[in-house]
Amino acid sequence: MTTTANAESTAETTNRSGLRVDRGSLRSLILYPVILLAILGLLILWLLTADLTNTERVTLAPGELWTMTKQHLWLTLVATVIVLVVAIPLGVLLTRKPFRPFKGFISGVANFGQAAPAVGLIVLFATWIGYGPTAAIAALVVYAVLPVLANTMAGLDAVDKSLIEAGRGMGMSAWAVLWRIELPLAVPLMLAGVRTALVLVVGTATLGTFINAGGLGLLITTGVNLDLSRVLITGSILVALLALTVDWVGRVVEHIARPRGL
């Protein structure tokens, strides 16, 4: 039998490369934050050299900016955690056989949440719950559930049915198959959904300022209302940088959490 194994192993050397790390994507992952830092540096340089008015100086004080950034991140984080807690179990549930019939309905509801204009959602929740961060978070959750839910279901549906059968056939319980086979194999798609949701939430959290929820959106509204273009530009760039940073973190996590062997 040894001849058999040898004959087949000659074909292996080419297959071996199947697991190589994608160098292109690794390089872009390292380059990405460097570019973001460079843009941030340019922004700071520009603000330091600019001849700022008193109002601008007060609004753009480093302490103020840091507080707003923290508020913004807080909104994002809380909303995202709630999205994950709601959408992932829901996605798992809706791909289980007894609940499949509800898949269309729930997907429709989630679609509605995303299709509705974000400003409208935030104001709607504010009039219902009251002005403040709670309403903003509720609106953000509704807005961002869809990508996570959709990708969780897509990821689980994409798992080769024969693998599930193999698992069940060797005596794994349905639960064990979910934990040890389906979810690990769905991780790449699920994480992509989470990243999409995060980026959506970071951008949309800007609107929180309309209902007194704080965040970097304040800079933009202030800039528009008082016609301070430098404040407006700074706010916009900071929000964009924050969204891109979150996107980068998401990509890094995806890279690390991707199961080996795929």
Added chain:
Amino acid sequence: MSSQASAEGQQNGQGAGQEVTGVPILLDGVTKQYGSKSAPAVDHLTLEIPAGSTVMFVGPSGCGKTTTMKMINRLIEPTEGSIVIDGEDVTTMNGDELRRRMGYVIQAGGLFPHMTVAANIGMVPKMLGWDKQRIASRVDELLELVSLDPGQYRDRYPKQLSGGQQQRVGVARALAADPPVLLMDEPFGAVDPITRQRLQEEMISIQQELKKTIVIVTHDIDEAVKLGDWVVVFDEGAHIQQYDSPERILSDPANDFVADFVGRGAGLKTLGLARVHEVPRMEAVVVTPEQTPAEALRQAEESGHGHVLVLDKQQRPIAWPSVEQLRRAEKLPHIHEENLPVVGTGATLEDALDTMLVSRAGAALVVGARGRFEGVVDLDTVMETLRDRRAGENQPKAPVGTNDEDITLERSPETGEITIVPSGGGAR
């Protein structure tokens, strides 16, 4: 290749020597019905699968063969009837626990892509609570059994293996906890013909060693007669058309359906079933290279043979000159002649016939272990063996298999043999 030596005795699952580790399986009046209106996918099937034998389920697609197999480990729950494994009714026991006691192999191996070869194979032992050390040594043992070098393959991912290697790992995984029963669903359907042939040969030799009860679903009649001790030919609704030995399926199909399914060339396929060791062997005139041609000629004339076989000290054939060649020769050859018509005892009659047809003597030399000469076979003896096999002599009785509803099964207390007792007082 060990296939040559191990192929001996393959024809009978209950062959002597190895201990049977498999257990008998009985499907008792099993029905699977999807919805209430449609025809049942499996219709009142009663089927006995003897311990330690390989039973092949063949039939056209949609005939219910896969459904039947999946009801044995209850991946599909039967609507009616019971499944008895080793005398124990498993129809209502916990399905997961039942499945952990059976190996299950699917097409293309079904390996988990995010786990290494070792993790894939160690899955069931891990579920059964084996310790790490025991799992690791079992993994290596199994990789060797399926002819993969453990050091080289243990830590690879399925993606880094060829199709045939994945299938081997799939078989190793199914055998991990040493289950008495192995279920295989079109196991060699996804690999190229050459690899398939090799895997089939290996499967035969693995079964030789392990003597499990194996059920294999296939749509390939050639594979069925090659691997099976018994072959079930199903038609729609898992209606048994014939449940018999490969020889009788080929030579004596029960009806047109089976005959159509077997197709043309049934006689030639029979040649592939019988092995050289089953054929009676004839003697030859044997000389050593030290003797003179004249002595050899005299021996040949005394016995009336047309050829003389020259053997070396280890009894290996050197040359097989004819009488005419001997008359011209000054001394007997000392160097091993190439292209001698030699076949191993484990070779199929198909191979033997092929060798004979191109040999000058119209016969073939049979060699056993280490190339030792064992005798001569010729066309006449091969034909005689084929005739005997066709007559179905010396063949054990086929196991029970029927779709009849009005029967009861009776087990003999002494032999454990199962027989059908028609009930309904002969009304039929």
